[in-house]
Amino acid sequence: GAVVSQHPSWVICKSGTSVKIECRSLDFQATTMFWYRQFPKQSLMLMATSNEGSKATYEQGVEKDKFLINHASLTLSTLTVTSAHPEDSSFYICSATAAGAENEQFFGPGTRLTVL
Amino acid sequence: EDQVTQSPEALRLQEGESSSLNCSYTVSGLRGLFWYRQDPGKGPEFLFTLYSAGEEKEKERLKATLTKKESFLHITAPKPEDSATYLCAVQAWSNYKLTFGKGTLLTVNP
Numbered sequence: 755g756a757v758v759s760q761h762p763s764w765v766i767c768k769s770g771t772s773v774k775i776e777c778r779s780l781d782f783q784a785t786t787m788f789w790y791r792q793f794p795k796q797s798l799m800l801m802a803t804s805n806e807g808s809k810a811t812y813e814q815g816v817e818k819d820k821f822l823i824n825h826a827s828l829t830l831s832t833l834t835v836t837s838a839h840p841e842d843s844s845f846y847i848c849s850a851t852a853a854g855a856e857n858e859q860f861f862g863p864g865t866r867l868t869v870l
Numbered sequence: 871e872d873q874v875t876q877s878p879e880a881l882r883l884q885e886g887e888s889s890s891l892n893c894s895y896t897v898s899g900l901r902g903l904f905w906y907r908q909d910p911g912k913g914p915e916f917l918f919t920l921y922s923a924g925e926e927k928e929k930e931r932l933k934a935t936l937t938k939k940e941s942f943l944h945i946t947a948p949k950p951e952d953s954a955t956y957l958c959a960v961q962a963w964s965n966y967k968l969t970f971g972k973g974t975l976l977t978v979n980p
Contacts, residue, residue: 760913786966797874797970798914798957847913849968856966857902861913 756782758850760862767838768870775833775865777848783828784850788859789821792845804831838869872897876958876971883948883978891943891974893958903941904968905934906957914957917943948978 757780767773777787786805790798802818804810804825812818822834831850835842845866849859875894883889895903902921906914918927920936927934931952933944943956955975959968 758913788967795972797972798959798968799970800967803967845911849913851966857961858916858919859966859968860916861906864911864913866911 756850756852756858756860758784758848758860758862760846760848760865762865763863764866764868766868766870769839770837772834772836773838773867775835775846775848775867777831777833777850777862779829779850779852779860782850782852782860784831785828785853786851786856787825787831788849788851789823789831789833790847790849792847792864798847801833835867838867840869843867843869872960872962872969874958874960874969874971876956876974878974879972880975881977883945883976885949885978885980886947888944888946888948890945891956891976893941893943893971894939895941895958895960896939897960897962897969899963901961901963901966903936904959904961905941905943906959908955908957908973910955917956945976948976950978950980952976953978 761776789801801816802810802812810823825831847864849861873896877892905917908914918934923938955973957973959970
């Protein structure tokens with residue numbers, strides 16, 4: 755089956771620093787990748803949609819200058835949280851779809867970010 | 871705006887005690903309704919996709935059904951390993967985004 759990985763699985767950083775999270779499709783080419791954020795006991799909230807080689811589309815209320823998304827290849831997307839603050843602490847999950855099967859999203863295992 | 875409401879928020883069952891989880895939705899043209907299982911600290915694991923009212927799908931002890939306004943996830947004779955949060959999401963025809971509900975935390979006691 756389609757496998758999506760994320761790295762790191764967890765990260766702790768100091769307030770004001772930047773953190774990069776990678777999302778990789780291991781056995782298929784991901785034409786579209788999605789980034790979600792999930793707070794405790796809350797739903798997955800879509801942050802942005804990225805297509806390979808083009809700029810990401812951000813959901814309303816998500817700061818594009820704070821959450822930088824790069825989808826430079828068909829197997830890799832990165833999310834950089836710039837100048838992270840404690841309120842950015844959350845569980846970040848990516849998903850990916852393949853060409854011709856855009857209705858099926860395959861999810862990564864998530865990255866737990868804690869900002870001190 | 872697409873909306874998904876899941877109930878109950880939490881459900882505690884004894885092993886073997888069957889029950890159902892509910893997912894009510896409003897969407898501007900349903901492309902598909904998805905059920906996922908999520909274990910603590912993990913990403914969602916795909917269970918089912920339902921596309922039209924009347925459709926049913928089964929997998930082991932789970933059966934998902936769909937009407938024009940809601941979906942049910944029936945759990946028959948659950949086991950402790952079925953304990954997890956079950957998420958429902960809808961996808962509209964206008965795009966491929968998923969709108970998730972908050973989930974139902976299922977605990978099955980031995």
